Amino acid sequence: MKYLIIGSKGFIGENLKKHLEKNVGTTVWGADVVVDYVDNEKYFLIDASNSDYKSIFETEHFDVCINCSGAASVPDSILHPLRDYQLNTVNVFKMLDAIRTYQPKCKFINLSSAAVYGNPGLLPIKEDALVIPLSPYGIHKLQSEQICSEFFRFFEIATCSLRIFSAYGEGLKKQLFWDLYRKTKDQKQIDLFGSGRESRDFIYILDLVNAIELVANKADFCGETINIANGEEVFIEDCVASFYNNFDDTISYSFSGQGRAGDPNNWIADISILKSLGYERKYNLEKGLENYYRWILETEKK
DSSP states (O other): OEEEEETTTSHHHHHHHHHHHTSTTOEEEEEESSOOOSOOTTEEEOOTTSOOOHHHHHHOOOSEEEEOOSOOOHHHHHHOHHHHHIIIIIHHHHHHHHHHHHOTTOEEEEEEEGGGTOSOSSSSBOTTSOOOOSSHHHHHHHHHHHHHHHHHHHHOOOEEEEEEOEEEOTTOOSHHHHHHHHHHHHOSEEEESSOSOOEEOEEEHHHHHHHHHHHHHHOOOSSEEEEESOSOOEEHHHHHHHHHTTSSSOOEEEEOOOOOTTOOSOOOBOOHHHHHTTOOOOOOHHHHHHHHHHHHHHHHHO
16 A cells, blocks of 8 residues: 655644554655655655645555645634635645546545534534534635545545544644643743633544544545544533643633634534444543643653
């Protein structure tokens, strides 16, 4: 099996590459906008100002291409919607058009987001739920899914989009838990958005990369969407407490009650499809947060 991971220098892409490389008989290539100063023949440097994927698929054959690239910030998508659109939508079209032209038998996995759902009317959220995104980021991710469906429907390209819920773990230097850590560096009393009763469905990075591999091997690739989560609703006030339990000192914090534009209220995924592929969770939230906090401390020492 020969994989290409586009966005191999990012949080999910880097962890996925390490995970897949452990498999005997598997070859993994990477591609990103980051210069790889190690002499690595299995790496493509992408021009950030004018991304072109045709040269990649013209020169090498791949069984599966996994798109881990793109922007991943709701607030930034509101500030810079065109940039978000280019990274999360236009680039997906370019990748698929290159596959259509040069390697129409290559499977394509697109990493989408639970942000496409917005505030769901019913929990847990199934893949056929009504999608009403609350941000440009969510809209652009939904458009990327539609592009994947387009290429399957009209060009018979094997595609699948993964709606990833709240991923966390080693390598992530943004979002909730990283922000919680950073706030402890210069604040004695920490103020947090929301009421604390908002909820998310968290998935640890090592469970996430295992789920992606299962999809690569067992999904139908008919332009479908699959929820990637654990099917467990966790309230923000509880996960904040769990994270700060790893600290030696007691952390004082409070919730402002003020929401943030583009953020949904409550999420929990129906993961029946993912489970049918053989997914089983290996890390609970407490263990995942313990591992992540240990990584943060090691990273900050460097």
